[in-house]
């Protein structure tokens with residue numbers, strides 16, 4: 001018997017009027033189906049326990065409001081349907097932190113009856129539009145990015161996003177407020193089971209992946225999916241299965257949630273704030289020490305399914321990696337996938353499964369009503385199970401635009417506010433991702449403390465890690481704290497060799513800030529790219545009104561933020577082996593750390609929202625980048641980081657290494673840099689010898705080349 005699918009395949013942009021109408025009705029009815037799981041009216045007004053989202057009444061009305069508002073922006077609807085609701089239910093929430101709770105708006109919300117009636121009016125208006133509008137005549141198809149009808153398909157896909165996010169909010173409500181809707185897809189469950197498959201690692205050789213949805217691909221895409229990049233990845237090994245509940249139980253049993261060393265600083269704060277002891281959708285079923293659990297699905301509490309993938313947030317996924325790394329102390333460490341690696345694991349077939357009728361090769365598009373066993377679906381041709389679907393997969397990358405992507409004018413703030421280094425990417429879709437969300441092109445993101453139906457797979461690496469992960473770890477943080485903030489006596493003057501050959505070394509982060517101050521003409525905004533633990537950024541707060549420090553390494557950023565907040569930090573200066581000295585740094589009173597702002601980010605993918613700066617510092621970053629030329633090009637052009645007339649201070653020892661930068665991307669000295677920085681003139685150069693101390697008898701002595709560039713004022717565009 002042919003299986004019945006409740007979610008249609010993703011709409012093609014050349015579909016005829018009837019198919020578009022059918023897709024709209026399918027989208028709409030999925031929302032109705034989900035909300036029919038609400039068993040009593042008060043559920044609509046019940047805030048999720050974390051209180052960082054609106055109650056469900058907002059999310060019931062909000063997709064309908066978006067149809068009206070976007071169709072009006074596109075000129076396809078002339079008048080509002082209910083102006084009051086269309087303001088009240090327009091904007092959702094993107095909290096800053098887990099404790100960024102909203103209170104006191106309980107009386108704002110409309111009655112369920114009113115929202116139902118409103119939805120019905122919107123449904124009729126959209127049906128009428130689809131049935132009658134001349135732009136949907138065959139001769140005017142396909143719908144393109146420039147068509148007004150882009151607003152219509154955008155509204156379909158927006159509603160499908162909220163189908164998933166509302167389902168998570170329901171999963172977070174007490175079970176008595178819900179019931180499984182009649183017709184909700186079944187789950188792949190076993191009655192009682194303790195087994196889960198043993199994970200194993202699949203090796204991939206280094207390679208290149210192409211990112212970005214072609215502009216003319218025949219389905220709708222969100223702005224962040226377009227643009228194009230070729231990205232290299234190093235060889236890596238990753239788990240064939242998603243991490244299962246059973247595999248995660250080991251972490252729980254081993255005290256993973258109570259050992260601070262497993263957690264990032266922010267992750268630990270979140271964990272303590274919430275007093276979390278196991279994954280959020282596990283339900284204790286007996287005394288705590290016995291580790292007996294059931295599992296919460298969207299609508300039910302059922303026997304624990306140990307072979308389902310674990311649903312956790314980014315902090316928990318990272319803590320699991322850290323714990324596992326410590327288990328294999330000497331040999332291996334673990335982390336999450338990068339976006340490029342995730343793409344490298346996909347099936348080689350170029351089809352986008354959600355565009356096709358039989359989309360049951362993966363657990364997505366509501367083939368199932370919940371997660372499924374991690375070995376339920378066959379491995380793809382790379383040996384990977386659930387390369388798509390089942391649960392989203394947390395990635396190491398923060399959300400960023402692809403080169404050449406632009407916001408769509410009908411929804412220009414869809415992605416850009418989240419290119420802030422504070423949203424982690426999730427890829428692959430989940431069982432309830434439908435439409436464009438379940439597409440191979442989907443790129444989504446959430447704050448690291450937030451829950452979706454998301455889990456992870458792990459990457460295993462030899463302990464000496466390549467690339468930017470080299471900068472992780474407390475020892476590295478201590479080394480950079482000393483280099484940035486140490487007294488001269490701590491850095492090198494206590495060297496036991498009186499004849500040690502360390503003449504005239506500069507204190508590099510301080511010297512860089514001095515060069516910025518010396519050559520800058522204006523002191524509005526400064527950017528410190530590759531700021532590490534933040535000395536130059538905070539030094540610059542003396543003279544600049546606003547200074548932004550960005551680094552790829554989260555531990556560096558956490559450390560810089562701590563210094564900013566506490567105006568002090570205590571760290572360990574290693575002398576030899578385990579001997580050393582605790583050093584406390586206190587910021588001097590003439591600094592203004594409150595003018596500084598630190599964020600994690602990738603120098604090759606900097607968001608447009610950063611704007612322009614009077615002065616940009618690029619200190620010893622260039623030869624640690626995958627695409628140094630892209631970073632330099634980002635300094636100039638229409639949205640260039642350096643404003644016309646502004647200054648770029650760059651230091652680099654040109655220490656190229658293939659583990660960071662493919663050979664063809666190496667720049668051989670200033671002449672090569674000149675070829676890229678076409679809108680700049682070189683105004684100053686200086687050799688700067690400096691040292692990084694490893695311990696009392698081991699120092700790295702580096703002579704970096706400082707160069708100062710001024711962006712030509714002639715590149716100022718005349719105002720119209």
Ligand SMILES: [Fe+2]
Pocket residue numbers: 062092158162
């Ligand atoms: Fe929305």
